Amino acid sequence: AQKVTQAQTEISVVEKEDVTLDCVYETRDTTYYLFWYKQPPSGELVFLIRRNSFDEQNEISGRYSWNFQKSTSSFNFTITASQVVDSAVYFCALETSGTYKYIFGTGTRLKVLA
Amino acid sequence: GAGVSQSPSNKVTEKGKDVELRCDPISGHTALYWYRQSLGQGLEFLIYFQGNSAPDKSGLPSDRFSAERTGGSVSTLTIQRTQQEDSAVYLCASSQRSQETQYFGPGTRLLVL
Numbered sequence: 001a002q003k004v005t006q007a008q009t010e011i012s013v014v015e016k017e018d019v020t021l022d023c024v025y026e027t028r029d030t031t032y033y034l035f036w037y038k039q040p041p042s043g044e045l046v047f048l049i050r051r052n053s054f055d056e057q058n059e060i061s062g063r064y065s066w067n068f069q070k071s072t073s074s075f076n077f078t079i080t081a082s083q084v085v086d087s088a089v090y091f092c093a094l095e096t097s098g099t100y101k102y103i104f105g106t107g108t109r110l111k112v113l114a
Numbered sequence: 115g116a117g118v119s120q121s122p123s124n125k126v127t128e129k130g131k132d133v134e135l136r137c138d139p140i141s142g143h144t145a146l147y148w149y150r151q152s153l154g155q156g157l158e159f160l161i162y163f164q165g166n167s168a169p170d171k172s173g174l175p176s177d178r179f180s181a182e183r184t185g186g187s188v189s190t191l192t193i194q195r196t197q198q199e200d201s202a203v204y205l206c207a208s209s210q211r212s213q214e215t216q217y218f219g220p221g222t223r224l225l226v227l
Contacts, residue, residue: 033213035215037218042220043203043220043221043223044218044219044220044221045205045207045218046218047215047216047217047218050215091157095213097213099213100145100147100162100164100170100212100213101147101159101162101173102147102149102157102159102216104156104157104158105156106156107156107157
């Protein structure tokens with residue numbers, strides 16, 4: 001069975017704090033893709049990152065970084081020096097090779113307070 | 115256009131009526147997907163189109179739901195005899211090819227009274 005778990009329902013931080021959003025996935029496939037999307041209050045899902053299962057290198061993009069660890073089946077997302085504009089719901093998703101359906105986690109609502 | 119567009123952005127209808135939701139994918143994208151986002155169910159896959167091939171309807175919740183994609187571009191999702199549990203945000207996504215990154219539209223918020 002494939003599953004994505006985002007155990008943190010809601011997180012509140014004060015601006016400039018660092019925050020990590022957790023994502024744990026389950027799949028028996030050896031080839032798969034992991035994604036993070038941001039859903040701001042406007043509602044549109046914004047693509048942040050796509051990572052394939054063979055690439056465990058961590059990635060940094062500005063204030064965003066991702067930590068992929070196959071040993072713990074986790075793909076965590078860290079925002080450094082958070083800003084109010086980071087307030088949104090963040091979704092982690094899994095797609096296994098040979099399929100096209102995304103399995104989404106339930107999302108983590110991040111509130112960054114000024 | 116630059117991104118995936120959906121119309122209408124909001125739709126309020128009465129129980130039992132039919133509704134049509136439209137999706138315009140990113141130009142050149144051959145794959146198109148419909149998802150539903152509701153409070154109780156999170157984001158769930160509904161249907162997938164790849165080019166002109168027959169769609170995978172495995173995610174459609176009931177036979178009241180149908181979708182088509184004309185000319186490999188625009189897609190419409192039709193819900194017949196709407197029920198209150200159909201109330202949700204219906205999201206469309208497209209990708210250049212299947213298994214490539216999916217880009218989502220703003221969604222259609224459907225409320226069935």
